[in-house]
Amino acid sequence: MLEGRRHSVDVPLSKTLVALKRVRSLRDPETNSMGKFPMFIENMNWETNSASDPILKSNDHNDAVLTDGHYFHSDGGRDTHYSDAESVKSSRLQDIKLCSAKKSSKHRIGDRDSTRTKAIRKSCGEHRLRLDSSWLRHSPDLFEEEVDSYRDLHLEVPEMVNRNTRKKTLHSELRRPAAAAEKTDRRYMGSPYLSPSDNAFSPRTLGFFNDEPDVTESNQNGCGLGSCWSRTPKYRDLGGLSDGEEQSHPLLVGEVHKPAFKERNPYPDSPRGLSQKFRPRSFDEFVGQPVVVQSLLNAICKAKVCPMYLFYGPQGTGKTSMARIFAASLNCLSFGEKMPCGICRECVSFFSGRSRDIKELDPSHINCKDKVKALLKSTSLVPSSSHYRVFIIDECQSLLVETWAAILKSLTELPRQTVFIMITSDLEKLPPISLSRCQKYHFTKLKDADIVWRLQKICVEEAYDFDDDALTFIAVKSNGSLREAETLLDQLSLLGKRITVSLAHELTGVVSEDELLDLLDLALSSDTSNTVRRARELMSSRVDPMQLTSQLANLIMDIIAGRCRPEKVGRKFFGGHKLADLGLQKLRNALKVLSETDKQLRSSKSCATWLTVALLQFNTGDPTDIDDSMTLVRTSNLKDEPLCRSFSTRESLQSSLCECSLGRSNCFEGYCNATKKLDTIWRRTIESCQSDPPRSFLKKGRLASIYLKQGLAIAQVEFSSPEYVSRAEASWKLITNSLQHVLCHNVELRISLARCSSLTKAKELTYKLLGCSGKRQYTFDSLRAESLVDPYFPEKHIEPLHCPNTAASLGAMVQDELPRKPGSDCHITSNGVVSEEDLTTPAGNRPGCFGKLQRTPLAADSGHISVKGWPRGRLVLSVPRKASLETFLCTTVPYIFCSRANSKETCRSAKEED
Ligand SMILES: Nc1ncnc2c1ncn2[C@@H]1O[C@H](COP(=O)(O)OP(=O)(O)OP(=O)(O)O)[C@@H](O)[C@H]1O
Ligand SMILES: [Zn+2]
Numbered sequence: 001m002l003e004g005r006r007h008s009v010d011v012p013l014s015k016t017l018v019a020l021k022r023v024r025s026l027r028d029p030e031t032n033s034m035g036k037f038p039m040f041i042e043n044m045n046w047e048t049n050s051a052s053d054p055i056l057k058s059n060d061h062n063d064a065v066l067t068d069g070h071y072f073h074s075d076g077g078r079d080t081h082y083s084d085a086e087s088v089k090s091s092r093l094q095d096i097k098l099c100s101a102k103k104s105s106k107h108r109i110g111d112r113d114s115t116r117t118k119a120i121r122k123s124c125g126e127h128r129l130r131l132d133s134s135w136l137r138h139s140p141d142l143f144e145e146e147v148d149s150y151r152d153l154h155l156e157v158p159e160m161v162n163r164n165t166r167k168k169t170l171h172s173e174l175r176r177p178a179a180a181a182e183k184t185d186r187r188y189m190g191s192p193y194l195s196p197s198d199n200a201f202s203p204r205t206l207g208f209f210n211d212e213p214d215v216t217e218s219n220q221n222g223c224g225l226g227s228c229w230s231r232t233p234k235y236r237d238l239g240g241l242s243d244g245e246e247q248s249h250p251l252l253v254g255e256v257h258k259p260a261f262k263e264r265n266p267y268p269d270s271p272r273g274l275s276q277k278f279r280p281r282s283f284d285e286f287v288g289q290p291v292v293v294q295s296l297l298n299a300i301c302k303a304k305v306c307p308m309y310l311f312y313g314p315q316g317t318g319k320t321s322m323a324r325i326f327a328a329s330l331n332c333l334s335f336g337e338k339m340p341c342g343i344c345r346e347c348v349s350f351f352s353g354r355s356r357d358i359k360e361l362d363p364s365h366i367n368c369k370d371k372v373k374a375l376l377k378s379t380s381l382v383p384s385s386s387h388y389r390v391f392i393i394d395e396c397q398s399l400l401v402e403t404w405a406a407i408l409k410s411l412t413e414l415p416r417q418t419v420f421i422m423i424t425s426d427l428e429k430l431p432p433i434s435l436s437r438c439q440k441y442h443f444t445k446l447k448d449a450d451i452v453w454r455l456q457k458i459c460v461e462e463a464y465d466f467d468d469d470a471l472t473f474i475a476v477k478s479n480g481s482l483r484e485a486e487t488l489l490d491q492l493s494l495l496g497k498r499i500t501v502s503l504a505h506e507l508t509g510v511v512s513e514d515e516l517l518d519l520l521d522l523a524l525s526s527d528t529s530n531t532v533r534r535a536r537e538l539m540s541s542r543v544d545p546m547q548l549t550s551q552l553a554n555l556i557m558d559i560i561a562g563r564c565r566p567e568k569v570g571r572k573f574f575g576g577h578k579l580a581d582l583g584l585q586k587l588r589n590a591l592k593v594l595s596e597t598d599k600q601l602r603s604s605k606s607c608a609t610w611l612t613v614a615l616l617q618f619n620t621g622d623p624t625d626i627d628d629s630m631t632l633v634r635t636s637n638l639k640d641e642p643l644c645r646s647f648s649t650r651e652s653l654q655s656s657l658c659e660c661s662l663g664r665s666n667c668f669e670g671y672c673n674a675t676k677k678l679d680t681i682w683r684r685t686i687e688s689c690q691s692d693p694p695r696s697f698l699k700k701g702r703l704a705s706i707y708l709k710q711g712l713a714i715a716q717v718e719f720s721s722p723e724y725v726s727r728a729e730a731s732w733k734l735i736t737n738s739l740q741h742v743l744c745h746n747v748e749l750r751i752s753l754a755r756c757s758s759l760t761k762a763k764e765l766t767y768k769l770l771g772c773s774g775k776r777q778y779t780f781d782s783l784r785a786e787s788l789v790d791p792y793f794p795e796k797h798i799e800p801l802h803c804p805n806t807a808a809s810l811g812a813m814v815q816d817e818l819p820r821k822p823g824s825d826c827h828i829t830s831n832g833v834v835s836e837e838d839l840t841t842p843a844g845n846r847p848g849c850f851g852k853l854q855r856t857p858l859a860a861d862s863g864h865i866s867v868k869g870w871p872r873g874r875l876v877l878s879v880p881r882k883a884s885l886e887t888f889l890c891t892t893v894p895y896i897f898c899s900r901a902n903s904k905e906t907c908r909s910a911k912e913e914d
Helices: 013-025 038-043 085-095 102-110 114-124 140-152 159-175 178-188 213-219 290-301 319-331 345-351 369-379 401-413 448-462 468-477 482-494 501-508 513-524 528-541 545-560 566-574 584-602 607-616 642-647 650-658 666-687 692-698 722-730 732-743 755-773 804-817 836-840 893-897
Strands: 009-011 072-074 308-312 358-361 389-393 418-424 439-442 631-633 701-709 712-719 746-753 776-780 866-869 875-879
Touching: 290 319, 290 439, 308 319, 308 401, 319 345, 319 358, 319 389, 319 418, 369 389, 369 401, 448 468, 448 482, 468 482, 468 501, 482 501, 513 528, 513 545, 513 584, 513 607, 528 545, 528 607, 545 584, 545 607, 584 607, 631 666, 666 692, 666 701, 666 732, 692 722, 692 732, 712 722, 712 732, 722 732, 722 746, 732 746
Parallel strands: 009 072, 308 418, 308 439, 358 389, 389 418, 712 746
Antiparallel strands: 631 701, 701 712, 776 875, 866 875
16 A cells, blocks of 8 residues: 555666656657657656655666656666557556655655755756657647556556646646536546546646646746756645645645645654644543543444534544544444554554545635635545545634535535534634534543543653642643643653652742642731732742632632642641631632632733732622621611601611710621621612512512521511512512522521511501600510510520620610710610610619619700610600601610510500609
8 A cells, every 4th residue: 555655656777768868869849759758757756765865766877867756767677668658558557566655755845955956956967858748739648548547457546647647638628618528527426536637626626736837937846946847847845745645635735835734644653742642543542522432433333424523622622633533433444442443554544644535624725615616526526445535624613604605515415425524612603504514522621630641641651750749730730631731741841850740830830739828818817918928929920910810719619619638728727617617708709809800800911919909808798798607687677667767867877876975886887787788688689680570579678687507598588568578478489599699598588577567556656646745755664685586586585695786776775865974874885785784773773873864855856865764674765756766776676676574565655654
């Protein structure tokens, strides 16, 4: 097989000599008999031996004739007189030995340098030849017969014969009418060989070859001798194409500086890197993608091969390799375990880059009407020697829509043996029409474990000294691309040391995990100055902010997922505590900040600054973030109440609370914050509803409280009327889902009538009372702090200390209203907790206690509330007109009203009490 490809002809030496003599004396091709043997003249060639210097294959005559790159090989035996076409044919059939010219032709093409030119000039010397191509007109049938004779023998048609025939046809076509051309077309249909003239790949059709001798000469793409064989097509620079056969296949040749082949030999003898060297050659060498492998293997085994395949997925995941393996397997002649076997005739020719039936096409070379037409015409030919003709088109997203349309249109008419394999890493760019007409195979990113396994194998084969950790790092760094991993390994191996993690960090400019944990620890602990210092240090030395951002995000995700090594994390900031103690919420918030930063960095020039700013935000949470230990209870239930507005704005009330004599206690700030948080959460919950009707309905409700227990958020939602409550109950799923979406927690929903509704009666009563007397006082029976019970979670008994908000607000309220007499306020407000003693001790019984507290309102409608005192353990409040009790006791009402001692709220007028 290999032999059969060589574009040289062994001719007895005597024949050569005769030919040489004739050529030397050749002046007028019209009259000279040598004009009848142009192929010999054409076939005379330099052979380049392995040392790459051109030599002439002549035993006794160093002064051989240089033609356009072919040579006569003289065996010194017979001497035949070639007088006509018949004799040429028969003598060639006897003597011609086709052999592979891959290497020699490679040298011829690649070595168009001055050395070679000089050698050629020297050898050629005075024998500059001139030959007019007019011979073509005189012996048009000669080459066709020759081609036929090759075919009869099932031999490959030598390139030169092909080319000669092409020339002949070109000339004859110029003369013959279109009908004749058509006839020829039909004649070659289905031929196992590409008809040189009618071949859809013909250079003329495709425009890859310029067969006009003058043009060739002017381009100086010939053998290097401008004057030698002036009208004969010369060697083109084929972009280093090595195989003479490739030249005969114009689609693969390309224009002068544009080879149609993407990669000349997919499996070169001397690979240039690990990724080339370890390119898988069979299904069992292929790593990962089990579904793709299984499916394609079955397609081959069951002979269910479809006309077009589309391989898509990220880069370096094996698409091209698999396309080649699949193509080779389709034509492999062996049915053994290994697919493809790699040793049968077809496999050998494919892996040496000389398969005629498996072609890789460059999309940019078929993006033209004529060329795609030619390609499609060629697809109708039966394979030359294999089962299938496979066309692999990599980066198929570069094909024009028209090209796609033409190819897809022809799919139904394709012979069963023709297969297209399209490859892309950018599926989005393909025209939709292309997606529905082929079998699609998705190549996913490779798993880290698979990559590590492959790298280990390579390291062992290459005898590299390595740490497993380093390979794991490479795998993670390469983001699912085996090619990237192999390239990185290749680079590391060049450092000549053991392949370690620190070496890999150094090479890739990555921060080590320890340094990263340090930085995260500082940022999470709000150590502002050290965070800034450390971040600057890292980024000023070697680390790219974008990379640092993604590393930090990965680290946080690893911690959350429990993938970060506990001993490392524990040492840094877990401090032996559980993850929950660290505050999952903080980590989630940090992730949020990082994702925002990542977007920002892409469009910013001062990336280092913005990343530092982001690190400082790690400790400030989102209002909707709720922590495991968090309990949020609404401090105001007045939002929708008209009375609230009539009294004063809620905000002013809150601010008055916050700025009370407690002196902005944290407790109070948190207290107001809780309401704000609940409001924000509820607003986002409403926004997250997709449709309008439920959205407007939810606006009628509000979030009263959230308790978080063991990862479950118990959310209390209130509605102001029983009708709304039942409507809400009907759509509990929707509310729960929306809340879950916002809180990122499992949610248990409780729907109830608004707390204020428990006050509705009181309010109504208040109105009544106010209506009749203008100013009333209310007494709360049995107000005992230790017996506070959450009305909505009756099972939960709230100890005073666990209910700081309630006690504090009560304390503040009382404090705020207390007359500023020395010693009158110390008991209630010191820690925000109202002690039982405070509440139950009758006025004046204890030193420093309230005594009979009374504050006269400034005016009936001024909105001030006075504390009347604690007669018999009861708090007596004076509420002005237009204000409600509810307004005043905005946060404490539910608790006060549901005291355990007497869960029945009482509302009596001060008058009654008196
Ligand atoms: N699944 C795999 N199994 C074995 N080797 C692989 C695999 N994927 C990639 N490789 C290695 O990566 C190199 C490149 O692979 P290949 O060209 O097949 O990837 P690709 O997906 O076609 O990439 P691109 O889209 O960039 O062309 C191969 O030479 C091989 O060494
Ligand atoms: Zn095989």
